[in-house]
Each structure stands twice: as structure tokens, then as C-alpha cells.
Amino acid sequence: MNKRILELFQEFPEAYVSGEEISRRLNVSRTAIWKHIEELRSAGYEFEAAPRKGYRLLSKPNTWQVNELLSGLRTKVLGQKIHVYGEVESTQTIAHALVASGAPEGTLVLAEAQTAGRGRMGRAWHSPAGKGIWMSLVLTPRIPVFFMPQLTLLSAVALCRSIQKVCQVDIGIKWPNDLLIKGKKVSGILLESSGEDERLKYVIAGIGISVNLKTEDYPEELRNIATSLAIESGADIPRESLVQAFLLEFEELYALYLEKGFAPIRLLWEALSVTLKRPIRTHTPSGVVEGIADSLDDSGALTVITQAGEKIKIYSGDIELK
Numbered sequence: 209m210n211k212r213i214l215e216l217f218q219e220f221p222e223a224y225v226s227g228e229e230i231s232r233r234l235n236v237s238r239t240a241i242w243k244h245i246e247e248l249r250s251a252g253y254e255f256e257a258a259p260r261k262g263y264r265l266l267s268k269p270n271t272w273q274v275n276e277l278l279s280g281l282r283t284k285v286l287g288q289k290i291h292v293y294g295e296v297e298s299t300q301t302i303a304h305a306l307v308a309s310g311a312p313e314g315t316l317v318l319a320e321a322q323t324a325g326r327g328r329m330g331r332a333w334h335s336p337a338g339k340g341i342w343m344s345l346v347l348t349p350r351i352p353v354f355f356m357p358q359l360t361l362l363s364a365v366a367l368c369r370s371i372q373k374v375c376q377v378d379i380g381i382k383w384p385n386d387l388l389i390k391g392k393k394v395s396g397i398l399l400e401s402s403g404e405d406e407r408l409k410y411v412i413a414g415i416g417i418s419v420n421l422k423t424e425d426y427p428e429e430l431r432n433i434a435t436s437l438a439i440e441s442g443a444d445i446p447r448e449s450l451v452q453a454f455l456l457e458f459e460e461l462y463a464l465y466l467e468k469g470f471a472p473i474r475l476l477w478e479a480l481s482v483t484l485k486r487p488i489r490t491h492t493p494s495g496v497v498e499g500i501a502d503s504l505d506d507s508g509a510l511t512v513i514t515q516a517g518e519k520i521k522i523y524s525g526d527i528e529l530k
């Protein structure tokens with residue numbers, strides 16, 4: 209019943225819903241409504257009750273609302289099984305363990321906070337409690353291991369498109385899969401995999417989205433290079449809606465990819481890129497490369513044209529936009 213009451217308030221965001229209306233729509237007595245509102249209050253929801261007007265939902269608790277997430281989820285596979293945690297070291301570690309005990313494709317691990325969130329290239333990922341989406345998604349594509357970079361780019365496209373749908377922000381992808389708003393990083397993706405006979409056995413897609421962090425939630429050293437969706441859009445974003453949008457977008461692109469290959473994903477990635485045709489610098493095993501980021505090849509590698517006109521392919525690592 210609490211779930212149905214919440215759904216009703218979601219139909220009328222920020223408005224008063226009268227006791228009469230609730231009682232009529234849900235076929236319950238006024239006393240029962242009051243009891244459910246009290247239960248929701250003790251779960252962290254804030255309601256205002258005004259004589260003759262009814263109830264108004266003021267705020268939701270900033271802990272994961274799994275029922276809400278599941279009730280608005282339109283996917284067939286992804287996120288159909290969700291494991292939610294409070295504080296964990298890393299959702300990646302948990303997802304690997306779940307796969308080992310038979311978790312199927314689409315299993316999602318969500319945490320409020322991570323104490324050892326990991327980023328690409330051995331970096332740490334700042335994951336304070338209740339402020340972001342720190343999640344790991346289990347995938348089992350039976351594709352060759354060397355197609356992993358394509359999945360990385362697909363993840364970035366899904367994430368970028370879902371953020372565009374849910375939040376009014378101007379966001380783009382820096383190769384391979386950092387999401388930037390006005391040059392600052394708002395989200396990162398880390399894919400970890402296990403293969404067998406040169407085919408992928410499973411992939412854990414680790415996604416970090418800085419959703420509702422405020423400037424003071426960042427350590428000093430990150431303030432110039434990182435930002436959040438709330439800082440950039442000027443409003444707090446419901447994390448559940450963003451997870452729903454991301455899983456749906458990912459499921460659709462993943463089906464497209466498994467059917468048609470990388471070509472359509474590559475076009476979508478190019479349309480969202482803030483890297484192509486821009487001057488970049490990167491460190492490769494054979495030294496620093498500077499040039500113009502020209503194009504993405506079929507494997508997902510970035511082709512850079514140096515000042516001397518040489519074409520160099522970058523397969524992994526990080527680039528700096530100049």
C-alpha cells in the first residue's frame with residue numbers, strides 16, 4: 209500500500225493530494241491513509257499535512273528506494289535482480305562474487321557509499337554516501353575478448369543519452385568513456401571482465417555517476433576537475449529515475465549491438481563526442497603523442513593525426529583535451 213501511495217504522489221509532484229482523493233483512488237479509509245503516511249515518514253519521507261488541502265510530499269529519503277526503482281523499470285533483463293548495500297568497499301568486488309555464485313545477466317549491485325571505489329588505471333573513485341549512483345551491472349555477452357573496448361564505448365553512449373533524457377545538462381563523451389560537463393568529469397565507467405577461449409565469459413560494467421554531490425562534498429583536489437549533475441543543473445536529481453533510464457537505454461543499445469555490430473553504436477558515440485576534431489595529448493608506451501583526434505575505428509581505437517601528418521592509433525589509456 210505504501211508503494212501505491214507513493215505512486216499517487218508521484219502523479220502530482222509538489223501538489224497537495226486530499227485525503228478524500230487518496231481514499232477514493234486506493235479504496236482505503238482515512239485512518240488507514242494516516243497510518244501509511246506515518247510509516248512512510250518513519251522511512252524518511254517528509255510530508256506536509258494541511259487542513260482542507262491534504263498531504264504534500266516534500267522530500268524523499270536519500271537512501272535507495274528499490275520498490276520505486278523496480279516499479280518504474282521498463283527493461284526485460286537488466287536490473288530485474290537488484291542487490292542493494294549500504295557501505296561497501298566496491299560494488300565491483302560484490303558483483304564478481306555474485307557472478308561466481310551464479311548471478312545471471314542483468315544483475316545489478318547498488319551501494320549508498322564505497323570505501324574503496326575503483327576507477328580506471330588504478331585510480332580511486334570518490335563515492336560519498338547517498339549522493340551518487342555507484343553501481344555494477346553483470347553482462348554475459350558471448351563475444352570475442354578483443355571487442356571489450358566496443359562495450360566500453362556502448363556504455364558511455366547509454367549513460368550519456370540517459371543523463372540527457374533525465375537532466376537538462378550539456379554533456380559529452382571524452383574518449384573512451386568519461387562523461388564531461390563544461391570540461392569537468394561527472395561520471396566514469398570501468399569494465400572488468402573474465403574470458404575463456406578468447407570469448408568473454410562475463411563483464412562487470414562499473415558505473416559511477418556524481419548525481420547530487422555539492423561542491424563541499426568533493427575533496428579540494430577534485431573541485432577543479434569534477435562536478436555533479438546537481439551542481440550543473442541546479443536541482444537534485446532522483447537517482448532511481450536515472451538508473452531506470454540508464455538500464456533501458458543500455459538494454460536497447462546492447463540488443464542493437466548484438467544484432468548489428470558496432471557500426472550504429474559508433475555513429476551514436478561520434479555524435480556525443482567532445483573529443484573528435486579537437487587537439488589532444490596522450491601518453492603512450494612509446495612516449496607523448498600530440499595531435500588532432502580524428503576518428504574512431506571499428507575496434508573502438510582513437511586515430512590521432514600528429515602535426516607531422518602521421519596517423520597514430522590509441523587503444524587504451526587517457527587523453528587530455530588541449
Ligand code: BTN
Nearest residue numbers: 298325326327328343396414416
Ligand atoms: C573511471 O572513470 O575511472 C571509472 C570509475 C568507475 C567507478 C564505478 S562506481 C561503481 C563501480 N564500483 C567501483 O569500485 N568502481 C565503479
